[in-house]
Amino acid sequence: MKKYDYTVAVVGCGRISQGAHFPAFEKLGNIRVKYACDLIPEKAQTVKDKYDFVENAITDYKIALADPEVTAVFVFTPNYAHYTVTMDALRAGKHVMCEKPITVNYALSKEMADEANKRGLMLNIGVCNRFHKSVELLEEMNREGKFGNIYHVYCSFRDFRCIPGLGGDFTNKAVAGGGVLIDWGVHFLDLILYILGGAKLQTLTCDSYSEMAKDIKAYKCRSMWARETEDPNGVNDVEDFITGHIRTDKATISFNGAWAQNLDQRDMYIDFLGDKGGARLDYGKQFIYCNGETLESTETDHKIPGMYRLEDIAFLESTVSGVKNRNHIDNVLESAKLLDALYRSAEQKRELRGDEI
Secondary structure, three states: OOOOEOOOOOOEOOHHHHHHHHHHHHHHHHHHEEEEOOOOHHHHHHHHHHOOOOEEEOOOOHHHHHHOOOEEEEEEOOHHHHHHHHHHHHHOOOEEEEEEOOOOEEEEEEEEHHHHHHHHEEEEEEOOOHHHHHHHHHHHHHHHOOOOEEEHHHHHHHOOOOOOOOOHHHOOOOHHOOOOOHHHHHHHHHHHHHOOOOOOOOEEEEEEOOOOOOOOHOOOOOOOOOOHHHHOOOOOOOOOEEEEEEEOOOOOOEEEEEOOOOOOOOOEEEEEOOOEEEEEOOOOOEEEEOOOOEEEEEEEOOOOHHHHHHHHHHHHHHHOOOOOOEEHHOOHHHHHHHHHHHHHHHOOOOOOEEOOO
């Protein structure tokens, strides 16, 4: 029998699990998934049938939590279930890797962090871009002073009529916690805070809109991500467009995000503006750096290793070393606080300051 370095359980065997993490486990080659769990039995059975390192397909995750061989749990459920499954796993003495967002609001996110720290267990969050090579390089360049003082960051995460699974879990606030901000914006804003290096929030203002699919049945699109979750008779009570301005102790940040807009183009980028240099990151790809002193622009050309594989192995190694890495919940809480405050600002239609955030 093959010897594995880690024995884990996976709770949630849907799209992100099958599309990103199980392939990463396969490449790592040292992970034994003793339990693959999903409320839909077929999903758990699919990964069991596909991967020889998956031993059992179950529907009740508490079976895995009761097994002393399982040292860590990967939580890949819908957003609303992150809190319950993670807290149960921590209370059972398991380390946890939970997909982004931490959960549906900041208060519950803080409870999760407190529980993990109280028990001396690792709790990492799947903000995978922190392990993207371009993000790593930009963070390093900022620490080395290549930008000088970064005074403003602008980001755009906008696309043409791309509401995912309209009417299903993605557009149900009770399940997802929000729309384009919590789905796409969390990645953009989190990597910005990471590159800036511990930026603390001072003031912010935000406006959100749900205009493109007020009538679900009349909504038109060329294609739909997660169409298998679509429900023409379902719920759409989340934002499809978001815009805002944030002041931190390091830089100001402005953003526009759209799952759906009547502009047939895709704008996914982040601009870092410094007094010595600047950069535009083509989200998920390379970036262009402009040196303000030489007036030369350089487009990067580097390999981009699988960030899911890197974040998964970093989590597993931290369960042994006890060292909190960049994706530990303590290092991601400011991003959760930011999202929560932006939603409150939009709801209250006013700027939030200081202790209100």
